[in-house]
Amino acid sequence: MKKMKLVVVGNGMAGIRTIEELLKLDRDLYDITVFGSEPYPNYNRILLSPVxxxxxxxxxxxxxxxxxxxxxxxxxxxxxxxxxxxxARKQVLTDDGKTASYDRLLLATGSKPFILPVPGNELKGVISFRDIRDVELMIDAASRLQHAVVIGGGLLGLEAANGLAARGMQVSVVHLGATLLDRQLDSAAAALLQTSLRERGLSFLMEHQTEAILGDEQGAVCGIRFKDGSELATDLVVMAVGIRPHTDLAEASGIYTHRGVVVNDTLQSYDPSIYAVGECVSHRGMAYGLVAPLFEQAKVAANHLALHGIGRYAGSTTSTKLKVTGIDVFSAGDFVGGSNTEAITLADPVGGVYKKLVIQGDKLIGACLYGDTVDGAWYFRLIREGKSIAELREHLMFGEGAIGDTGHAGENSVAGMPDTTEICGCNGVCKGTIVKAIREQGLFTVDEIKKHTKAASSCGSCAGLVEQILISCVGGAADIKPKSEKAICACVDYTHGEIRKAIREQHLTSISQTLRFLEWRTSDGCATCRPALNYYLMSTWPGEAKDDSQSRLINERAHANIQKDGTYSVVPRMWGGVTNPSELRRIADVADKYKVPMVKVTGGQRIDLLGIKKEDLPAVWKELDMPSGHAYGKSLRTVKTCVGKEFCRFGTQDSTGMGIALEKDLVGMWSPHKVKLAVSGCPRNCAESGIKDIGIIAVDSGWELYVGGNGGIKTEVAQFFVKLQTHDEVLEYTGAFLQLYREEAFYLERTCHYLARVGLEHAKARVVDDAANRAELYARLKFAISFEQDPWAERLEATPARREFETLTA
Structure with a gap:
């Protein structure tokens, strides 16, 4: 039997997935010809950002x-x-003179980036972010240029901005809307995302409309002008404002289009011999830009191309599970809600977690998750299947694991999921496919599952579910590494512990030296690993390793806390929370002069000036004449105190004096994560010492020292460490414990998590039980601080620190 001819126009993910599905059904039905306009075979467009x-x-x-x-x-x-x-002839013609005949034609032309119709949009240095060529142009630009503007606060825009920043550019994101990812996140989750991205060095101009792109005499980009008349200098403009179905070929050929190539439920166009799949398609008035719906279309189109004739595409209920520059976000259904709905929310801004569930009657109709998205697939299943949540409601916010604890684990756990449950939305892989591969191929690792099924091989956000399925299939034989044993980032296979060991044993003193020795996959690292490396080097080799300021978070570099509207927060230092009339007058005068919109007392007993413009920061610091910058970094934050025996009738010791002494003793200390202390003057604990990293409570005979506390929604109560008698002992034991934490904790590991990993007894053995080791730890801390402290002394002078700040605020 002579084979029919199938021509595929488009070599992207949707078109080739259709061919893959077709080959499973019938390998011998067609002679297949594929045309791709790029010089590369089929690649994963989702992973352009890591490239x-x-x-x-x-x-x-x-x-x-x-x-x-x-x-x-x-x-x-x-x-x-x-x-x-x-x-009429059933032929396609190409720009390079080729022709090909077809019996069936599959259009998979995808989409094209929308370029704003503004003056200057054709200047050299104006590019989009859609394919490998765009990535190559951006990589080249980052090697030569300094400033970039990304227009568009959607996923592609944020990924482009992060990538350019990772390559050393100063990046501003311009967005027409008031919130980022406004199609995927509600305003609260978007605010958390924007704050996190600011900390990584990105700047934002929200609600700004581009009027023109400005060029120099050589025809290259030199700036951008907005509708309000303001301008911003830049060397590169990346357009990421949306996509449009690529229908030019279909329209020129007389194929009916309306916001895409119009298809029926068999993915057939108005010409019965021509099918279409992917982002170029309009189905029931909808065009889909997510991968999962496109793969659903591919399966149905393949079924009909194989002449089976039983598949039907009825549209997709979409969810969005993304990893935005390393931050997990998820949304599904109607996550905004309305007057006839109710919402359950959980917010932990400090911990970086936000959850919102929208309920209508007894059904979950929408979900928006930020930071913790492990239950996204379960929420999506509840939304898609329309199940009653009446019996689940009490535990709904706490995820599928909490439901399991109520006695319904068989129904809702991973083991109880039906085989049709979609696990990997990027590649359309269901649970049954993963289970089958594990059992038939004898798989024992997630990497093997990725290779055989493609699950978790794209954005990676479903890796946790894949791990759970693996464990449910092979039990203890699953080769699953605990979090502490996972690689620091995708740039390298080494763990935090292995990297710290190499830095210490090989006497590595710079980031570049470390990258070379450990054979990093990337030449400069990324936004995840560079801050960690910088901390490990500084804490291991004080006085030798040079602080790389560009590897610090933006708050640490700018010595002020960026707020969601682009203004800054300044917290003047007040030792132990104690101030005086002179300082208060200066604070009031500054607040009046610079029209500070909010003056607020913080939870750490300090005064916060919120809403200061970037350009006013140097003058504000100078007129305050009070150090700032301690309240924003991965470092000592504040020591909270009560008044103690000096004024309080219940006080047993001078808690205020102890707090001041501790803060002065530790000032300038950098650490794996923020560190908060508190000193209470009696067991009534008015300073909340029981939930601090270091909590000190006065008793009649001296002081009780507690460690590993943490406030917030996931509160950790501090554990008793040691009872002490003297002022000097408190300083030494506190400093020794913090130095042990500095030397052994992983970057971004709070003291409570460090102790959960190594054990309280380990810390006691090193600090409480070993006097010689305790003294050495404290001495090493004081030596390190002598090199780390007091950036304030340089801040108002013409120094590199000042020039760096001026660059940041330019």
Whole structure:
């Protein structure tokens, strides 16, 4: 029997997934020819962002290399764009003179980036972010240029901004809306995301409309002008304001289009021999830009191309599970809600977790998650299936695990999920496919599952569910590393502990030296690993390792706390929370002069000036004449005190004096995470010492020292460490414990998590039971602080620190 001819226009993820599905159904039905306008075989467009940051290479994201096409008898034409369809002759013609006949034609032309119709949009240095060529242009630009503007606060815009920043550019994101990712997140989650991205060094201009892109005499970008008349200098403009279905070819060929190539439920166009899938399609008035719906379309189209004739695509209920520059976000359904709905919310801004569940009657209709998205798939299943949540409501916010504790684990745990449950939305992989691969292929690791099923191989946000399925299938034989044993980031395979050990044993004193010795995959690291490396080097080799300010979070670099509206917060230092009339007058005068919109007392007993403009910061610091910058970094924050025996009739010791002494003793100390202390003058504990990293409570005979506390929504009560008698003992034991934490904790590991990992008895053995070691720890802390402290002394002078600040605020 002579084979029919199938021509595929488009070599992207949707078109080639259709071919993969077709080959499963019938390998011998068609001679297949594929035309791709790019010079690369089929690649994972979702992973362009890691290529931009340098975490992966182009080769790493190829889904099907040229050998796959050859092995399946597919004729592949790269760098060849179909420009005409002769529907009468059933032929396609290309820009390089090729022709191909078809019995069936599959249009998978995807989408094209929308370029704002403003003056200057064709200048050299104006690019989009859609394919490998765009990434190559951005990588080249980052090697030569300094300033970039990304227009668009959606996913692509944020990924482009993060990638350029990771390559050393100063990046501003311009967004027309009031919140980022406004199609995927509600305002509260978007605010958390924006704050986190600011801490990583990105700047934002929200509710700004671009009027023109400005060029220099050589025709290159030099700036951007907004509708309000303001301008911003830049060397590069990245347009990431949206996509449009690529329907030019279909329209020129007389195929009916309306916001895409119009198709029916079989993915057939108005021409019965022409099918279409992917972002170029309009189905029931909807165009989908997410991968999962496109793969659903591919499966149905393949079914009909294989002449089975039983598949039907009825549209997709979409969820969005993304990893935005390393931050997990998820949304599904109607996560905004309305007058006839109710919302349950959980917010922990300090811990970086936000959850919102929207309920209508007894059904969950929407969910928005930030930071903790592990239960996203479960919430999505409840939304899609429309199940009653009446019996689950009390535990709903706490996720599927909490439901299991109520006696319904068989119904709701991973083990109880039906095989049809979609686990990997990026690649459309269901639980049954993963289970089958594990059992038939004898898989014992998540990496093996990625290789055989593609689950968790794209954004990676479903890796936790894949791990749970693996464990449910093979139990203790699953090769699952605990979090502490996982690589620091995608740039390298070493863990935090292994990297710290290498830095110490090999006497590595710079980031570049460490990257070379440990054979980092990326030449400069990324926004995840560089701050950690910088801390490990500084804490291991004080006085030798040079602080790399560009590897610090933006709050530490700018010595002020960026707020969600782009203004800054300044917290003047007040030792132990004690101030005087002179300081208060200066604070009031500054607040009046610079029209500070809010003056607030913080939880740490300090005064916060909120809403200060960037350009006013140097003058504010100078007129306050009070150090600032301690309340924002991964460092000593504040020591909270009560008044103690000096004024309080219940006080047993001078808690205020002890708090001041501790803060002065530790000032300038950098640490793996923020560190908060409190000193209470009696067991009534008015300073809340029981939930601090270091809590000191006065008793009649001296002081009780507690460690590992943490406030917030996941409160950890501090554990009793030691009872002391003298002022000097408190300083020594506190400093020794903190130095042990500095030397052994992983970057971004709070004291409570450090102690959970190593055990309280380990810390006691090193600090309480070993006097010589305690003295050495305290001495090492004081030596390190002598090199780390007092950036304030340089801040108002013409020093590198000042020049750096001026660059940041330019």
């Amino acid at each position: 931009l940051t340098g975490e992966q290479t182009i080769q790493d994201i190829i889904l099907n290399d040229t050998s796959w096409y050859e092995a399946n008898g597919i004729t592949l034409h790269l760098n060849s764009t179909v420009t005409q369809i002769n529907r």
